Amino acid sequence: MSSSRTNFTDESALLAFIEQITNDPDETLSKNWTQGTEVCSWIGVSCSTRHHRVVSLNLKSLRLTGSIPKEIGNLSFLSFLDFGNNTFNGVIPNELGRLTRLKYLSLQMNNLTGEIPQSLGLLSRLQVLDLSDNDLYGYVPSSIFNISSLKIIDLNLNDLSGNLPNDMCSNLPMLQYLFISKNGLAGELPSHLDKCTQLLALSLSYNRFTGNLPRDMWNMSKLQDMYLGWNKLTGNIPSEIQNLPAIQHLSLRNNELVGNLSPTMGNLSTLVMIDIGANNLHGNIPTEFAKLVNLKEIYLGSNNISGQIPNSLYNISGLEQIALAVNDLSGTLPSNFAHNFPNLTGLYLGLNQFSGKIPSSICNVSKLNFLDLGHNFFSGDVPMNLGNLQQLQVINLQWNQLTNDPSTRELGFLTLLSSCKHLKRIQLGHNLLRGTFPKSLAFSNWSNSLETFIASGNDITGEIPVEISKLSNLVWLGIEKNGLSGSIPHELGNMGRLQKLTLRENKISGTIPESLCNMEE
Incomplete structure (x- = not known):
């Protein structure tokens, strides 16, 4: 009798649940x-085999729509509940707090709204709480920070507001992952985060946190990933940052941090990625950064960093991304630039004060897909062997003082560049390029990829090649302020995706094809 009545309780709860399913x-x-x-x-x-009670309810990714009924709280033996990746709406019922055996609760990737119930703090055995990617609002209930068994808290991608309590880590000795990014949290970062002694990953990005970085947060000996970007944090990066012996990914991007880059960061030998771009940092790149031998990605762009890139930084052979654009860096690039970067895919040095020649060895970085050297003072000829960069998608050389090989009247480097069949954007504008588009230029090689071609503000002469019309995916063609002559090929009017065409200040004659008359310029 007891077993039959128990089954009836669970069955009734599940039947109440299915009644709320609308799709x-x-x-x-x-x-x-x-x-x-x-x-x-x-x-x-x-x-369960012993009591024949429902212990697990896993309905993840079944494309269900509906609401969660309060009767779900009658599944008193439930230890695992996953409704993730559906389209449930409505609120999270308070009755979930009655599931005191629950160890795993995931309602992520739904359309749930309302506040997170305080009653969830009664789930004293809970290890995983995942409510991410919903429309939840209000404060993060302080009660959940009293669940000492919690290992994962994921509240990313909601509309939560308010502060996090300073003592939030006092009762979370098992917590390994804390994710509350992309919300509306405000106030200062909680102090005593180092009391979460088992924390491996902390993500509080894309909120409205203010104030300085608490000094005690750098004492988390097991922390591997720290993401605090896209907030309004101020003050200096403290030298105590070196007290993160296991850190691999560190992001403080897009805050209001000031001061010099701390040389102590060079002691973070486990770092794989460092992103402190888009702040108000100044000073030089410390030579101690050369000790970051495991570094794969470095993002220091959009600051006020000056001086030269330390030569020792070029010895970090594992680098895949170097992003230093929009600073006040100067100096030249070494002639053997490429020799130590077999895995480099992105080089972002635009909007600085670099000068000298572009080293031809850069064309040996075979995995490079993004090359940005624009808005500097580079001079000399554009390297002829750019075609070696077969993976290249974007090349930006504009606003420099670059020339082309004077031995020929053609822009010969473009012919070899046309072998790069993945190019989406070519920016060559406002240099000292002189000559004509090569007759051998295989525009057809870029027909499926190229979206932007800008060569404005040079001294390109001759006629506009009719072969440009083969660029079927071109959106922006900028060739104004040159010495181009002749008529506009009527075939350009057949370029269905073209949205912006700039031709002014050339020597073009004849009529404009009707389909191009309303083109943005």
Whole structure:
């Protein structure tokens, strides 16, 4: 009798649940959850062998729509609940707090709204709480920070507001992952985060946190990932940052941090990625950064960093991304630039004060797909062997003092560059390029990829090649302020994706094809 009554309690709760389902496009539940059949055989339902009670309810990624009824709180033996990646709406019922055996709760990637119930703090055995990617609002209930068994808290991608309590880590000795990014949290970062002694990853990016970086947060000996970008944090980066012996990914991007880059960061030998771009940092890049031998990505762009790149930085052979654009860096690039970067895919040095020649060895970085050297003072000829960069997608050389090989009247480097069949954007504007478009230029090689071609503000002469019309995906063609002559090829009017065409200040004659008359210029 006892067993029968217990099964009836669970069955009633599940039948109440299915009554709230408004859309079951694959008929997963409607064809399987049938009253009178064995509940423990229903899809997504698992039962204990001893009491024959529902202990697991896993309905993840079944494309279900509906709301979560309060009767779900009657599944008193439930230890695992996953409704993730569906389109449930409505609020999270308070009755979930009655599931005191629950260890795993995931409602992520739904359309749930309302506040997070304080009652979830009653789930004293909970290890995983994942409510990410919903429309939840209000404060983060302080009660959940009293669940000492928690290992994962993921509240990313909601509309939560308010502060985080300073003592939030006092009762979380097991916490390993804390994710509350992309919300509306404000106030200062909580102090005593180092009391979360087992923390491996901390992500509080894309909020409205203010104030200085607390000094005690750098004492987390196991922390591997720290993401605090896109807030309004101020003050200096403290030298105590070196007290993160396991840190691999560190992002403080897009805040209001000031001061010099701390040389102590060079002691973070485990760093794989460092991103402190878009702040108000100044001073030089410390030579101690050369000790970051495991570094793969360095982002220091959009600051006020000056001086030269330390030569020792070029010895970090594992670098894949170097992003130093929009600073006040100067100096030249070494002639053997490419020799130590076999894995480099992105080089961002634009909007600085670099000068000298572009080293031809840069064309040996075979994995490079983004090359930005624009808005500097580079001079000399554009390297002829750019075609070696077969993976190149974007090349920006504009606003420099670059020339082309004077031995020929053609822009010969373009012919070799046309072998790069993945190019999406070519920016050559405002240099000292003189000559004509090569007759051998294979525009057809870029027909499926190229979206932007800008060569404005040079001294390109001759006629506009009719072959440009083969660039079927071109959106922006900028060739104004040159010495181009002749008529506009009528074939350009057939370029269906072209949105912006700039031709002014040339020597073009004849009529403009009707389809180009309303083109943005």
